[in-house]
Amino acid sequence: MEIGREDELIDISISPSSGASTNIVRNYGHNKEFMSHQNRYSEIDIVVEDSSSNHNPPLPIFLKFEDVEFKVRNSQAGSNNPVKTMVSKVSTQLTVEDERYKRILKGITGSIGPGEILALMGPSGSGKTTLLRVIGGRLLDNVKGKITYNDVKFTAAIKRRIGFVTQEDVLFPQLTVEETLIFSAFLRLPNNMSKQEKYEKVDDTVKQLGLERCRNTKIGGGYLKGISGGERKRTSIGYEILVDPSLLLLDEPTSGLDSTSANKLLLTLQELAKDGRTIITTIHQPSSRIFHMFDKLLLISEGYPVYYGKARETMEYFSSLRFIPQIPMNPAEFLLDLATGQVNDISVPTDIFQDHESSDTSKNVIKYLQLKYKALLEPKEKEKNHGAPNTPEHLQLAIQVKKEWTLSWFDQFMILSRRTFKARCKDYFDKLRLVQALGLALLLGLLWWKSSTNTEAQLRDQVGLVFYICIFWTSTCIFGAVYVFPFEKYYLIKERKADMYRLSVYYACSTLCDMVAHVFYPTFFMIILYFMAGFKRTVACFFLTLFTVLLIAITSQGAGELFGAAVMSIKRSGNAASLILMLFLLTGGYYVQHIPKFMRWLKYLSFMYYGFRLLLKVQYSGDQLYDCESLGGCRPLQSSPTFDTVNLKGGLEEVWVLLAMAICFRLLAYFFLRKRIDVRN
Structure with missing residues (x-):
C-alpha cells in the first residue's frame, strides 16, 4: 500500500x-x-518486509533526550564513613530527599540520528556509563526527564532494537569466534530464517568486522590463550549487530587497546554507522585521530553537561569562552582537563574569579562551564528538539513493532544445551578429574582389597568405606555445582538483558549438561572399586549400589546449585557449601549414631544421612550371618552395633526422600536464580 x-x-x-x-x-x-x-x-523510501533478509539496513532511530536525571540511594553511592556523611549533611543543609538520594545525572539534553556517532566524554565517575545505561533502558527506576526513540517512549519492542556492548567483553572463553556468533545467531535471529541464512548472516558479520583471520580461534581468557583485545571487542560488537540493532551503545570500547587497535575499531564503527545505525559510545581519553572520527560530543562533568554539539567545533566553542591551551594538546586531553577543572596549562577568562567567591580554582572552572552551557548551548538544543518536525508516523509505528526473534522453549533448549555442553566440555572431561577418579578408586580398592564382613572389625571397616564413598561424591558434586552460577552470572545477566532466552531454559540446560559429569565419573569410579573392595557380587546389588551413588551425586549437585544461586558469590558460596557439608557429614549416621534429642532434627535435613542408610540397605541383608568363628556362634548382621539405628529389613523409602530433595533443591535454586538475576536486571 x-x-x-x-x-x-x-x-x-x-x-x-x-x-x-x-x-x-x-x-x-x-x-x-x-x-x-x-x-x-x-x-526516505521505506519498505517493511520479512526480517529474514540479511541485506536490509536497520530501522532508522532518531534519539532525543531532554533534562535526563538519575539518582541512587546514598547507601549505594555515599561515603562509608558515617562521620563524614553526617558532617556533609549538616554543612550543606540538604533536604530530606537529598539526604536519601545522590544525583548522578543532573539534567542532560541532546539528540542524535542514524549515521552519527556520539561520544560521551568526561572524567571517571562523571556519569557517562550511567547515561548510556539509561538510554539503553538498563536503568528505569529513579530516572527523570524525557527520552524518545522516533518520538516514542521506551518499550520492550524498542529494547530489542538496541545493542549494548559492555566495557568487559563477556564471552565464553572455550568457544571460537565463529561459534560464539553462530550460537548468538541461532538464539536471537527469527525462526523463519533458515539455518543457511543464519550461517550466511554470521559469515557476513565476520567479514564486516574483519574477523576472518581469527574466526576459528578460541576467545580465551585467564590461562587459556585466545584472540587479541581488539578482536575480542569486535567479536562483542558482532554479537550485538547480528540482529541488526538500530541503536548501538558501547561502553569504553577502546579501553585496554593500543592506538592502532582502537583506530581500527573506530573505523569499524564508522562503517556500521554508514549502514544507518545510531551509535553512542563512552570514551575516556581518545587519541586526536580517534577524536575527529566522532560526529557529536557530549562532555560531562560531575553529572552536569558542559558541552554538547559537533565534535569538530569543541575547540572553537571553548576558545570563544577564552579557554585556550598554552601548549600543544590533544583535544580530548584539553577537554578532560576542563571537565576536571585542571587548568595548569590553559589560559582562563579572568571573570571566573570575579563571579565566584570560592578559592578553589577547579570548582570555579567547572561551575563557570556549567553556567555557560546552560546559557549558550542548552537553549539551542532544546529549541532544535522542539522545533524540528515530528518523526514520520511510519517510523513511530515501525519502532513499536516487536521483533520476534525469541524461539520456542524447546528450540531454545536444543541450541543452548549444545552451547552449554561445548563451553563446559573441557571441564566435564578434564584429565585431572579422570585421573582423580581412577586414582582414588584404585587406592581405595587396594586399601579395602577383598574386604569381608566375617568379623565385627571387618564389617566396621567395610561400612567405613561405604560412608567414605558417600562423603567423597557428596563433596565432589556440591563443589562442582556451587560455583557454576557465580562464575556465569555476568554471561547470564548480559544475555538475559538482551532477551536471548528464558531463564528456565538456561537452568534446565545447565543442570542437565552438568549432570553428564556427575553421572560419568561416579559410574567410572564404582565399576573399578566395587569388585576390588569385595562388595556383594550380584548384578542386582551392583546396579542398586551404583544407582544409589548416582542419586546421592545428583542430589548433591542440586544442593550445590542452591547454595550458588542463593549467594551468587564465588567466595561466599564456597564457604556456605563447606559449612553445610560439615553439618551433613557429622549428622550422616556414621560418626554419631545416637544424636541427642534436641539436635536430632538436623539429621533429617541431611541427604548424606539418607544416602548412607540407603547404601547400607542395598549392600547388606539383616538375615545375613557373620562372626561365625566367635564363641557365641553366627549372628545376623542386624544384631551388629553398626546397624543399631538402621533397619536393614526396612523398605527403600530413602529413594523417595532423596528424589524429593533433588527436585526441591533445584526448584529453590531456580527461584533464587530468578530473584538474583531479576534484581540485577
Whole structure:
C-alpha cells in the first residue's frame, strides 16, 4: 500500500511471512545532513518486509533526550564513613530527599540520528556509563526527564532494537569466534530464517568486522590463550549487530587497546554507522585521530553537561569562552582537563574569579562551564528538539513493532544445551578429574582389597568405606555445582538483558549438561572399586549400589546449585557449601549414631544421612550371618552395633526422600536464580 503526503511518498510492502518483525530500507544516498537533522524525511523510501533478509539496513532511530536525571540511594553511592556523611549533611543543609538520594545525572539534553556517532566524554565517575545505561533502558527506576526513540517512549519492542556492548567483553572463553556468533545467531535471529541464512548472516558479520583471520580461534581468557583485545571487542560488537540493532551503545570500547587497535575499531564503527545505525559510545581519553572520527560530543562533568554539539567545533566553542591551551594538546586531553577543572596549562577568562567567591580554582572552572552551557548551548538544543518536525508516523509505528526473534522453549533448549555442553566440555572431561577418579578408586580398592564382613572389625571397616564413598561424591558434586552460577552470572545477566532466552531454559540446560559429569565419573569410579573392595557380587546389588551413588551425586549437585544461586558469590558460596557439608557429614549416621534429642532434627535435613542408610540397605541383608568363628556362634548382621539405628529389613523409602530433595533443591535454586538475576536486571 502507499501512504502519501505533500512532501513524501512512502511505499510499505508487508511480507506475509514477516510476522511482527520489521526492517526498514532507506534510500537517502550518502547525505550526512539528513543523518543529523530530522527535516528531510521526504528523502526516505521505506519498505517493511520479512526480517529474514540479511541485506536490509536497520530501522532508522532518531534519539532525543531532554533534562535526563538519575539518582541512587546514598547507601549505594555515599561515603562509608558515617562521620563524614553526617558532617556533609549538616554543612550543606540538604533536604530530606537529598539526604536519601545522590544525583548522578543532573539534567542532560541532546539528540542524535542514524549515521552519527556520539561520544560521551568526561572524567571517571562523571556519569557517562550511567547515561548510556539509561538510554539503553538498563536503568528505569529513579530516572527523570524525557527520552524518545522516533518520538516514542521506551518499550520492550524498542529494547530489542538496541545493542549494548559492555566495557568487559563477556564471552565464553572455550568457544571460537565463529561459534560464539553462530550460537548468538541461532538464539536471537527469527525462526523463519533458515539455518543457511543464519550461517550466511554470521559469515557476513565476520567479514564486516574483519574477523576472518581469527574466526576459528578460541576467545580465551585467564590461562587459556585466545584472540587479541581488539578482536575480542569486535567479536562483542558482532554479537550485538547480528540482529541488526538500530541503536548501538558501547561502553569504553577502546579501553585496554593500543592506538592502532582502537583506530581500527573506530573505523569499524564508522562503517556500521554508514549502514544507518545510531551509535553512542563512552570514551575516556581518545587519541586526536580517534577524536575527529566522532560526529557529536557530549562532555560531562560531575553529572552536569558542559558541552554538547559537533565534535569538530569543541575547540572553537571553548576558545570563544577564552579557554585556550598554552601548549600543544590533544583535544580530548584539553577537554578532560576542563571537565576536571585542571587548568595548569590553559589560559582562563579572568571573570571566573570575579563571579565566584570560592578559592578553589577547579570548582570555579567547572561551575563557570556549567553556567555557560546552560546559557549558550542548552537553549539551542532544546529549541532544535522542539522545533524540528515530528518523526514520520511510519517510523513511530515501525519502532513499536516487536521483533520476534525469541524461539520456542524447546528450540531454545536444543541450541543452548549444545552451547552449554561445548563451553563446559573441557571441564566435564578434564584429565585431572579422570585421573582423580581412577586414582582414588584404585587406592581405595587396594586399601579395602577383598574386604569381608566375617568379623565385627571387618564389617566396621567395610561400612567405613561405604560412608567414605558417600562423603567423597557428596563433596565432589556440591563443589562442582556451587560455583557454576557465580562464575556465569555476568554471561547470564548480559544475555538475559538482551532477551536471548528464558531463564528456565538456561537452568534446565545447565543442570542437565552438568549432570553428564556427575553421572560419568561416579559410574567410572564404582565399576573399578566395587569388585576390588569385595562388595556383594550380584548384578542386582551392583546396579542398586551404583544407582544409589548416582542419586546421592545428583542430589548433591542440586544442593550445590542452591547454595550458588542463593549467594551468587564465588567466595561466599564456597564457604556456605563447606559449612553445610560439615553439618551433613557429622549428622550422616556414621560418626554419631545416637544424636541427642534436641539436635536430632538436623539429621533429617541431611541427604548424606539418607544416602548412607540407603547404601547400607542395598549392600547388606539383616538375615545375613557373620562372626561365625566367635564363641557365641553366627549372628545376623542386624544384631551388629553398626546397624543399631538402621533397619536393614526396612523398605527403600530413602529413594523417595532423596528424589524429593533433588527436585526441591533445584526448584529453590531456580527461584533464587530468578530473584538474583531479576534484581540485577
